Amino acid sequence: MIAPDKIRTVAMECGRKLLRLPFLAVFAVAIFLQIMGEQFPFSNFPMYAGLVPRSEFIYFTDYTGKKVGTWWWFGEGGAVMMKTMRTVWRKESEAKDRRFREDEESQIKAANFLFDKFLAKQPAAKQAQILATGPRMIYVEIMVENGRIVLKEKTVVARDPVRPK
Amino acid sequence: MKAVFQNLWSFLNRLCDRPTEFAPWEMLIMRATFAWLVLWSITKQTPPSSQTIPNGLALLADLTWLARPEIWAMAPWVAAVGLAAFVIGVASPVSLLAPASIYIAMGSLLKSQGAIKHYNQLIAMALLAFWLASTVWTVMRFLKERKLSVIDPTAMQRTAVYWVMVSIAAGYVTSAFSKLIATEGMWIFMTPNLAVQLVKSHLTVFHDTITTVQTVDYPPLAGYLVEHTWIAPILFGPGLILELFFFLALAGRAWTAIFGLVGIAMHMIIAVVMNLVFPEHEALMLIFFVNIPYWLVAGCVALQTRRKQDFSTP
Numbered sequence: 001m002i003a004p005d006k007i008r009t010v011a012m013e014c015g016r017k018l019l020r021l022p023f024l025a026v027f028a029v030a031i032f033l034q035i036m037g038e039q040f041p042f043s044n045f046p047m048y049a050g051l052v053p054r055s056e057f058i059y060f061t062d063y064t065g066k067k068v069g070t071w072w073w074f075g076e077g078g079a080v081m082m083k084t085m086r087t088v089w090r091k092e093s094e095a096k097d098r099r100f101r102e103d104e105e106s107q108i109k110a111a112n113f114l115f116d117k118f119l120a121k122q123p124a125a126k127q128a129q130i131l132a133t134g135p136r137m138i139y140v141e142i143m144v145e146n147g148r149i150v151l152k153e154k155t156v157v158a159r160d161p162v163r164p165k
Numbered sequence: 166m167k168a169v170f171q172n173l174w175s176f177l178n179r180l181c182d183r184p185t186e187f188a189p190w191e192m193l194i195m196r197a198t199f200a201w202l203v204l205w206s207i208t209k210q211t212p213p214s215s216q217t218i219p220n221g222l223a224l225l226a227d228l229t230w231l232a233r234p235e236i237w238a239m240a241p242w243v244a245a246v247g248l249a250a251f252v253i254g255v256a257s258p259v260s261l262l263a264p265a266s267i268y269i270a271m272g273s274l275l276k277s278q279g280a281i282k283h284y285n286q287l288i289a290m291a292l293l294a295f296w297l298a299s300t301v302w303t304v305m306r307f308l309k310e311r312k313l314s315v316i317d318p319t320a321m322q323r324t325a326v327y328w329v330m331v332s333i334a335a336g337y338v339t340s341a342f343s344k345l346i347a348t349e350g351m352w353i354f355m356t357p358n359l360a361v362q363l364v365k366s367h368l369t370v371f372h373d374t375i376t377t378v379q380t381v382d383y384p385p386l387a388g389y390l391v392e393h394t395w396i397a398p399i400l401f402g403p404g405l406i407l408e409l410f411f412f413l414a415l416a417g418r419a420w421t422a423i424f425g426l427v428g429i430a431m432h433m434i435i436a437v438v439m440n441l442v443f444p445e446h447e448a449l450m451l452i453f454f455v456n457i458p459y460w461l462v463a464g465c466v467a468l469q470t471r472r473k474q475d476f477s478t479p
Contacts, residue, residue: 022181025328026412029335034342040221040276041269041289045340048362050347051355055365059372069375078369083280087218117217140368142361142383144391149364149383 053144058082058111063134063161073130074118085114111137111156134161182415184327191459192322193254198452199291199329200248203264206288206445207271208241216277221269223277228270240267254317257299257325265292284445290332291449298328330421330453334411337428341408352405356397360390363439370440386438400438404431414454425454 018024036042058078060068070078089110093102115137119127137157143150187195214232216223230236244267250260272289276282302321307313317325344352364383371379390397407427414424428450436442451457 023412023415025182025331026334026338026415029331030338030342030412033335033339034346038220038276038281039224040273040281041286041293042221043281043283043286043336044343045283045286045336046343046347047283047340048359049340049343049352051352051358051362053358053361055361057365057369057372059368067372067375069373071373077373079366080278080280080282082369083282084278087279091218142364144358144361147391149360149388149391151364151382 055142056082056086057140057142058085058156059138059140061136061138063136063158065136068133068135073126073135074122076118081114081118084117085110088113107139108156111139115157128162131159131162135159180413180416182331182412184323185418185421187323187326188459189319189322191456192319192326193252194458195326195452195456196254196322197252198448199295200252200264202445202448202452203268203288203292204241204245204248206285207244207264207268210271210275212237212271212274213278216274218277218279220273220276220281222273228274228277231267231270231274240271243267254322256315257295257317257321258303261292261296261299265296268292284443287333287336287449288445290336291329291453294328294332295325298325326453327415330415333449333453334414334424337408337411341405341411344405344408353398353402356401357390357394359397359401360387363387363390366440404435407431418456418459421454422456422460425450425456428454 033042034044037044038046058070058081060070060073062068070076070081074081089102089107092106092110096103096106115135119130122130135157136155136159139154139156141152141154143152212228212232214229216227216229222228231240244264247260247263251257251264268285269289269292272285275285299317299321302324303313306321348355364387367384367387371377390400407424411424411428414421414428429447432443432447432450
């Protein structure tokens with residue numbers, strides 16, 4: 001039988017040695033950040049962590065197919081809009097089907113939600129100007145197929161041109 | 166050969182982190198430039214008026230009140246007053262409370278829109294680290310010595326700057342952890358897949374403004390990376406190694422400066438290759454790691470000493 005005093009002494013000594021480990025603070029904070037994940041102000045900085053051979057982005061056109069800068073219409077970059085759409089799309093799919101599966105119907109719903117959300121942030125005159133063009137949102141999937149980069153486009157939002165009253 | 170290994174082993178054994186003995190004037194410059202960075206970061210963004218998908222602090226409380234025009238018109242001024250007191254070294258636990266709270270609340274609101282970007286987490290963490298370290302230091306001192314001071318003691322400032330550096334370095338180390346965890350340690354070998362990310366970031370930036378004519382479907386480098394899969398590990402692998410070993414930036418002044426400079430270089434390369442800029446991260450590196458004022462002064466002192474020695478030698 002080991003005496004409790006002995007156990008305490010050994011534990012204290014181990015603790016002291018652990019605290020003296022070099023760079024302990026950095027690793028402790030790094031592990032804490034990893035556990036916290038994406039909760040501002042903390043982050044595990046997962047940029048380009050899971051390297052899957054596919055990605056996606058969106059852009060906008062008028063009804064004739066002429067491209068329009070995302071910033072000029074919404075005052076926001078495509079990266080933020082794509083991330084928002086992905087979050088909503090995932091939530092839509094999860095709500096529909098307990099097993100996570102991203103379906104096309106949820107994608108269209110998420111895209112239209114996103115379009116309306118960012119459109120609503122614009123002043124009334126700008127909204128009318130955008131709607132008059134017959135806006136389209138194009139979703140582009142980027143993949144590697146047979147050692148080549150392939151871009152697949154799909155129209156996810158299509159509104160008829162609305163003449164200003 | 167044995168001697169080389171012995172020397173290397175004893176060198177590695179001596180590597181450890183400790184708060185750098187910064188001079189008060191160095192820390193004054195650090196605080197002033199950091200305060201400017203925080204204020205610039207606060208004033209360049211407007212908090213949104215809704216929190217569609219709450220994140221961070223927004224999970225605990227409704228932060229939309231911060232976006233009310235009358236509140237947001239005042240918030241940067243309140244933060245500026247706190248930061249001014251912080252720069253001159255007045256009671257950091259108190260003076261940093263308002264700027265840190267405003268910055269974290271604003272950041273949480275911005276991240277509660279369904280899209281998380283990573284440009285201001287490091288500033289928020291540095292701010293929180295400074296406030297937390299100075300507060301804990303002050304409380305401990307009060308408990309031990311029953312002393313409180315209005316002006317931040319040098320020892321407390323050094324401890325706080327050390328924890329700021331720890332939080333920044335940990336950000337890079339944890340980023341490397343995320344990459345290794347997500348790919349089960351195979352990140353470097355999967356880097357050819359970064360080609361699709363490269364296409365994404367370039368085409369997203371292009372479609373944001375469409376100020377030029379699109380001449381190619383995607384950047385030629387992306388196609389090259391897919392066709393020659395051995396290039397990507399050479400190009401992107403060093404980035405992962407740098408992040409993973411960023412803890413060494415705390416091993417002393419020279420290490421700190423080297424990692425700061427290499428870190429800035431990494432961000433500059435990312436800006437060119439991926440079209441993604443992180444000015445906030447580069448500024449933090451410049452302020453706390455590269456520490457230009459110290460090296461300028463150290464260089465001048467070394468030159469003067471050498472001149473004196475030259476004159477004194479017959």
